[in-house]
Amino acid sequence: MALSVHTLSTAWSFKDRDDDSAEAWMPVPVVPSVAHQDLQANGRLKNPYVGFNELDARWVNDKSWTYRTQFQKPAIPSGSRVVLAFDGLDTFATVKLNGSVILESSNMFLGHRVDVTKALESKDEHVLEIDFDCAMLRARELKGKDPKHNWASFNGDPARMAVRKAQYHWGWDWGPLLSTAGIWREVRLEVYSARISDLWTEVELAADHQRAQVSAFAEVEGVDSDGPYNVSFTVRLHGEEVARNVTSVQDGIAKVTFDVKQPSLWWPNGYGDPTLYEVSASLEKDSKIHQISKKIGIRTAEVIQRPDKHGKSFFFRINGVDVFCGGSCWIPADNLLPSITAERYRKWIELMVAGRQVMIRVWGGGCYEDDSFYQACDELGVMVWQDFMFGCGNYPTWPELLESVEREAFYNVQRLRHHPSIVIYVGNNEDYQVQESAGLVYDYEDKDPENWLKTDFPARYIYEKLLPEIVERLAPKTFYHPGSPWGDGKITSDPTVGDMHQWNVWHGTQEKYQIFETLGGRFNSEFGMEAFPHMSTIDYFVENESDKYPQSHVLDFHNKADGHERRIATYLVENLRTATDLETYIYLTQVVQAETMMFGYRGWRRQWGDDRHCGGALLWQLNDCWPTISWAIVDYFLRPKPAFYAVARVLKPIAVGVQREHHDWSVTHAQPPKTSTYKLWIASSLQKETIGTIELRFLSVNTGLEVRESITREGVKIVPNGTTIILEGVIDHQTHPEPHVLAARLWVDDGVIARDVDWPQPFKYLDLSDRGLEVKALESGDEQTLHITAQKPVKCLVFEEREGVRVSDSAMDIVPGDEQTVTVKGLGGPPLKYKYLS
Incomplete structure (x- = not known):
């Protein structure tokens, strides 16, 4: 018989496990869900995202919960089995069917399958009940059983490290303390005699990209009964079948190999089409019994680490093309994970594409995301840096925990390995930094894993043995990196090797953001600046x-x-004239964040052309898990902050950059320099040489007039996939004492394709009143084009973020004689409000 699926998503109820009263049971609207959601649905809990309600919700964290449903026995043809499948239980779960325990789980990141065929034989109606122990109490109990372990950590209760649960549920420096419990992923009954339990591929792409060999494997369960089974494999491109093959099942595996001529490759956003092939496997015995399909990409993905004049490189090469990885770090998009829909995931990734970002880093304190997240990345061409779920701590390694981690890693790499977007697996987030800060033993030269388990940093065994072995077994073509940051056993702040987290802007020594480019390493996988969200989010x-x-x-x-x-106060007072009204204050924090991200990305992208000195920059962070004030450049409600647009401009396929040398006004007590050097350059990610014309103007901040003759270069040959240095010059502040901006424009094929404006620092010393700004909408309706001009230089023109409305650009600098346009889609209402630095 064909496999049939019966999803158990309705008719559930739940209660406080310790409440035995008749009225304790409450209805559950739908599963998947967690207790916080279900309590809100029953009017027992206020929205924890509003006001101080998080504090009133803390009691939920300390409770244990029971979920229960009744279901009818499905039709079970002779020779079939019934499996109860759980895709995710959060976290300490005891599952009972008709009063008998059938499963005990202690790992949120695992799926489970339980054969319940015999249990369903006796009657037609059955009771499924799941007890969820309080994760916080269990964590503290487990921690107490291992007092010799050094529980060093950053963020949250150190006991969290004893539990295989999303670590941010213990609270983080951007999120609330909401420890969830419940059926967080799908539950279903499957009835079948045989099924395909896994489908995967191995791809070999010829060096000239003219041919690919795709080997497809199907693991089959239940075929050792009566008679032969065949598996029919098909490959489709854009819905059209391009190959088919049928083979028998041998020792539970069916395998075929396809030769694909002139394959369409999977490319990252901005480098080509993210083409996906659909590979299907159909299990057949007289008729089709079960079919499974997965979408794959034909591509190569390498991390290039080679000695050079800067140390040892760290950059990504896709299909033979070096890719500067401008992107973001990702935290879970909600504290209540079941509330994230596939549509919401896709909107996040669509925003990344609109922002010209090519890589998202799934941070190690969250979860292995839903399939729909990775599918969106596959379809839209966003590369995924996938951390394993270890973050900011010295994790223990008792045998039961190691076994659970091994099963977790196997389950999730097996689940995710077909996604072409995943180009690297990384062992943890900042655990090697915890090792350094706590003075734990880490002898890189000791290569005996058994010795590692005997040190006070035993988790090295997980990151340098257990995880890489699983990746090598299941996804051998995907690069593995022990941690983030990490580089060949050197200190994690070493800028010459591996990746680094640069937090000496904001955290640490709180350097000026204007020098961000001097603080980077070979790959900058974390850095950030806080900013308030828009007023509409604060109103919420x-x-x-x-x-x-x-x-x-x-x-x-x-x-x-x-x-x-x-x-926040430091960076505001150093750079801007402060304000006391909230809307202006919000805007000022956003200006600082936008400038900080611009300085980092602009300088590091320029270094890409210097022997790949910087291989990429992943800002912290793209998103929020609740409505908050954080480092996110897009808030919880998917409203972009100005920094989103600043990053998008720097990541244009061809971007121009101009920057004067940094003058530390706070050290010299604002004594102006006599001269300043400056640089003008073009960064390109295109694969062919381009010819352009570049102009640099020197415009007075006070009058908008030119203070010296502009510079124009025609017929500039723009280096492909690198940096073209146009000129280096000197500003003589004695000859030209008036504060002025350096305004650069780049034309290609008679159109301006890139701009950059360098301003005197800090902004607080500038008079930015009376700019003569005009914003005119010459069209009306759902789509408008705004025409923008100014008589004097304008800093950070920001348009209102309104629900359902998208602007093509914002956080813009406008200079005299250079009209710019912005497209507004979905307006249908009053004109957008805007604000600029004044």
Whole structure:
């Protein structure tokens, strides 16, 4: 018989496990869900994302919960079995069927399959019940059983490291303390006699890309009964069949090999089409019994590490093309994970594409994301840096925990390995930094894994033996990196090797953001600057108008970063004229974030052309898990902050950059320099040489007039996939004492394709009043084109972010004599408000 699926998503109820009263049971609207969602649905819990409600929800974290449903026995043809499948139970779960325990789980990241054929024989109606123990209490119990272990960590209760659960559920420096419990992924009954339990491929792409060999494997369960089984494999491209083959099952595996001539390759966003082939396997015995399909990409993905004049490189090469990985880090998009829909995942990745980002880093303190997340990345061409779920801690390694970790890694790499978007697996987030800060033993020269388990840093065994062996077994073509940051056993801040997290802007020594480019390494996989979200987001979580001022208690409560008050204040007071009204204050924090990201990305992308000195930059962070004040460049409601647009401009296929040398005004007590050097360059990710014309103007901030003759270069040959240095010059501040901007424009084929404006620093010393800005909409309707001009240089023109409305650009600098246009889609209402630095 054909496999049939019966999803158990409705008719559930739940209760506080310790409440035995008759009225304790409450209905569950739909599964998957977690207790916080279901309590809200029953009016027992206020929205924890609003005001101080998170504090009123803390009692939920300390409870144990029971979920129950009744279901009818499905039709079970002779010779068939019934399997109860759980894709995710959060976290300490005891599953009972008709009162008998059939499963005990202690790992949120695992799926489970339980054969319940015999259990369903006796009657037609059955009771499924799941007890979820309190994860926080269990974590503390487990921690107490291992007092000799050094529980060093950053963020949250150190006991979290004893539990295989999303670590951010213990609270983080951008998220609330909401420890969930429940059926967080699908539950279903499957009835079948035989099925395909796994489908995967191995791809060999010829060096000239003219041919690919695709080997397809199907693992088959239940075929050792009566008679032969065949598996029919097909390969389709854009819905059209391009290959088919049928083979028998041998020792539970069916395998075929296809030769694909002139394959369409999978490329990252901006480098070509992210072409996907559909590979299907159909299990047949007289008729089709079960079919499974997966979409794959034909591509090669390498991490190039080679000695050079800067140390040892770290960059990605896709299909033989070196790719500068401008992108972001990703945290879970909600604290209540079942609430994230496939549509919401896709909107996030669509925003990345609109922002010209090519890589997303799935951070190790969250979860292995839903399939729909990776499918969106596959389809839209966003490369995935996939951390394993270990973050900011010295993890213990008792045998039961190691066994659970091994099963977790196997399950998830097996589940994810077909996705062409995943180009690297990484062992952890910042655990080697914890090792350094706590002074734990790490002898890189000791290559005996058994010795590692005996040290006070035993998790090295996980990152340098257990995980790489699983990746090598299941996904041998995907690069494995022990940790982030990490580089050949050197200190994690070493800028010459591996990847690094650069937090000396914001955290650490709190350097000026204007020098970000000097602080980078070979691959900058974390760096960031906080900013407030837009006013509409603050209106959502701030209930009282009296609390809508910059330093209100509720606003501070929604910023979990340690010392955020002084750090935000520092960067504001150093750079801008401060404000007390909330809307202006919000805008000023966003200006600082946009400038910080621009300085980092612009300088590091220029270094790409210097022997791949910098291989990529992944800002912290793309998104939020609740409405908050954080480092995110797009807030919880998918509203881009100005930094989103600043990054998008720097990541254009061809971008122009101009920058004067940094003058540290705080050290010299604002004494101006006599001269300043500057550089003008073009960065390109195109694979062919391009010819352009570049112009550099020197415009007075005060009048908008030119203070010296402009410079124009025609017929400039733009180096492909690298950096073209146009000129290096000197500003004589004695000859030209008036503050002025350096405004660069680049034309290709009679059109301006890139701009950059370098400003005197800091902005607080500039008079930015009376700019003569005009924003005109010459068309009306759902799509408008805004025409923007100014009589004097304008800094960071930001348009209102409105629900359902998308602007093509924002956070723009406007200079006299250079009209710019912005397309607005989905407006259908009053004109967008805008603000600029004044």
